[in-house]
Amino acid sequence: MHTPKVIIIKIGSNVLTQSNGLPDLERMAHLVKGIHDLIQAGKKVVLVSSGAVAFGRQALPLSEKLNPVIKKQIWAATGQIRLINQYQDLFGKLEQPIAQILVTKEDFRDRKHFLNMKNCLEALLQQGILPIVNENDTVTITELMFTDNDELASLTAAMLNADTLLLLTNVDGIFTGPPSEPGSELIEQISSSLPEMTQYISATKSSFGRGGMLTKYAMAKKSADLGIQVIIANGKREGVLEEFAKQKLRCTWFEPKKVKQAAKKWLAHGAQYYKGEITINEGAKSSLTSSVIRSLLPVGITQIAGEFSKGDILLIRDDKGTKIGLGRAEYSSKLALERIGLKNQKALIHYDYLYLFDHD
Ligand SMILES: Nc1ncnc2c1ncn2[C@@H]1O[C@H](COP(=O)(O)OP(=O)(O)O)[C@@H](O)[C@H]1O
Numbered sequence: 001m002h003t004p005k006v007i008i009i010k011i012g013s014n015v016l017t018q019s020n021g022l023p024d025l026e027r028m029a030h031l032v033k034g035i036h037d038l039i040q041a042g043k044k045v046v047l048v049s050s051g052a053v054a055f056g057r058q059a060l061p062l063s064e065k066l067n068p069v070i071k072k073q074i075w076a077a078t079g080q081i082r083l084i085n086q087y088q089d090l091f092g093k094l095e096q097p098i099a100q101i102l103v104t105k106e107d108f109r110d111r112k113h114f115l116n117m118k119n120c121l122e123a124l125l126q127q128g129i130l131p132i133v134n135e136n137d138t139v140t141i142t143e144l145m146f147t148d149n150d151e152l153a154s155l156t157a158a159m160l161n162a163d164t165l166l167l168l169t170n171v172d173g174i175f176t177g178p179p180s181e182p183g184s185e186l187i188e189q190i191s192s193s194l195p196e197m198t199q200y201i202s203a204t205k206s207s208f209g210r211g212g213m214l215t216k217y218a219m220a221k222k223s224a225d226l227g228i229q230v231i232i233a234n235g236k237r238e239g240v241l242e243e244f245a246k247q248k249l250r251c252t253w254f255e256p257k258k259v260k261q262a263a264k265k266w267l268a269h270g271a272q273y274y275k276g277e278i279t280i281n282e283g284a285k286s287s288l289t290s291s292v293i294r295s296l297l298p299v300g301i302t303q304i305a306g307e308f309s310k311g312d313i314l315l316i317r318d319d320k321g322t323k324i325g326l327g328r329a330e331y332s333s334k335l336a337l338e339r340i341g342l343k344n345q346k347a348l349i350h351y352d353y354l355y356l357f358d359h360d
């Protein structure tokens with residue numbers, strides 16, 4: 001494990017609840033103390049905390065007959081206050097100021113929202129305030145939702161150029177089989193994509209979890225590819241953050257690859273967030289994928305779909321329709337359509353804002 005400086009800590013719903021569904025306040029207090037110690041040691045910490053729905057459900061029983069989406073919204077809306085009040089109480093006792101940030105997927109898609117959010121989080125960290133982030137579950141339903149808070153934490157880590165993402169769940173890490181089975185062993189280190197990894201992981205989720213271990217693995221892998229070390233560890237374990245601080249934690253550690261540029265990190269997560277699609281010809285494709293650094297010029301573009309503005313994310317396809325990467329538009333779709341196929345025009349995607357997918 002590398003020494004962390006900027007850490008995104010994600011706490012799953014299960015860590016904060018007991019098996020009977022009641023909030024586990026003792027556990028919460030323990031983690032709060034650990035986070036406070038990390039901040040005192042000079043680390044910059046952002047907390048991504050699940051638990052709104054679990055806290056709401058426990059406090060407010062609702063009829064079985066009620067629409068499940070509405071039920072979830074009511075629990076999230078009522079539970080988020082309980083969750084944040086609990087944090088306020090616990091951090092307040094340690095004189096650690098906190099802030100609440102509720103976000104949606106759209107906030108990561110829209111460049112203006114993204115930058116506003118990033119600036120706010122950086123300012124909070126600079127002031128020594130701990131931001132506590134969660135999804136705004138009342139406005140995000142179905143396809144508008146993050147897969148789970150592991151995705152939100154991973155996006156937050158990329159946005160803030162964090163060096164470490166710590167995902168606290170109810171198991172010690174990724175095992176070679178269901179963690180409860182006697183033969184399963186903890187995988188302590190993941191250095192590159194192990195093809196058999198997904199075979200180990202079963203679809204079973206913890207009782208309050210949303211995404212499961214498979215999405216946790218996918219998000220961890222993506223973050224490590226961007227140069228962020230990822231640790232999956234057991235938030236239920238006594239002394240988990242103390243062990244983390246001493247780098248003696250029982251966990252699964254994802255070794256980070258070379259750190260990618262901030263703009264490329266933003267784009268790497270843009271796969272579902274693009275506003276327009278462009279198709280390029282064979283010549284443009286070989287130019288982009290060559291070892292020489294090149295931007296994408298209108299002369300190599302054969303099709304433009306969707307309406308986009310300067311700053312929006314674009315998906316790039318080759319002439320066979322294969323998705324080859326993402327980029328940030330330097331100008332609007334209106335201008336791009338005027339320039340399509342023409343020589344001597346300004347690049348639609350600048351190299352610094354171009355992210356090509358790994359096809360190996
Ligand atoms: N190979 C595996 N190794 C570890 N956990 C696994 C594996 N396969 C499935 N799981 C399940 O993944 C669960 C953790 O994921 P999840 O429910 O999403 O947690 P969280 O709510 O903390 O995000 C564990 O409780 C475990 O049951």
Ligand SMILES: N[C@@H](CCC(=O)OP(=O)(O)O)C(=O)O
Binds near residue numbers: 012054
């Ligand atoms: N935003 C939701 C959490 C969703 C979620 O991803 O939960 P988990 O899988 O426990 O991290 C809540 O606060 O209840």
